Amino acid sequence: MFxxxxxxxxxxxxxxxxxxxxRVVRLRRDVxxxxxxxxxxxxxxVGFNALxxxxxxxAHAVPVVVAGVLNLACATLIFGMxxxxxxxxx
Numbered sequence: 170m171f172x173x174x175x176x177x178x179x180x181x182x183x184x185x186x187x188x189x190x191x192r193v194v195r196l197r198r199d200v201x202x203x204x205x206x207x208x209x210x211x212x213x214x215v216g217f218n219a220l221x222x223x224x225x226x227x228a229h230a231v232p233v234v235v236a237g238v239l240n241l242a243c244a245t246l247i248f249g250m251x252x253x254x255x256x257x258x259x
Contacts, residue, residue, distance in 0.1 A: 172231070172232060175230070175231075175232025175233070176231075176232050176235065178232065178236065179232045179233075179235040179236035179239065180235075180239070182236050182239070182240060183236065183239030183240055183243065186239075186240055186243035186244065186247070187243060189206070189243070189247055190243045190246050190247050193206065193246070193247045193250045193251065194246070194250060197250050197253070197254055198254070199254075200254050200255070200257070200258040203250075203251055203254045203255075206247070206251055208248060208251045208252065208255070211244050211247045211248035211251065212248055214240070214244035214248075215241065215244045215245050215248055218237050218240040218241035218244055219237075219241055221233060221236065221237035221240070221241075222234055222237035222238055222241060224237075225237055
């Protein structure tokens, strides 16, 4: 039961990233719309979620790994799309 709470938390934490990821993908060609999104914040998120995956793996905490992987995927997608859009703008 306790581990199930961890999985619900993992999915819940990933769900907070999903709307932003969808927005960035949808607006990927609109550099002005993407300018308001902080690439630095997502770069930090990529780093910390990578650490979360490493920690969860080492601690054999599967819900932590699941949360880290889902969050890392979304943060990496967002950061990559922002970087690509900004390179095209210059």
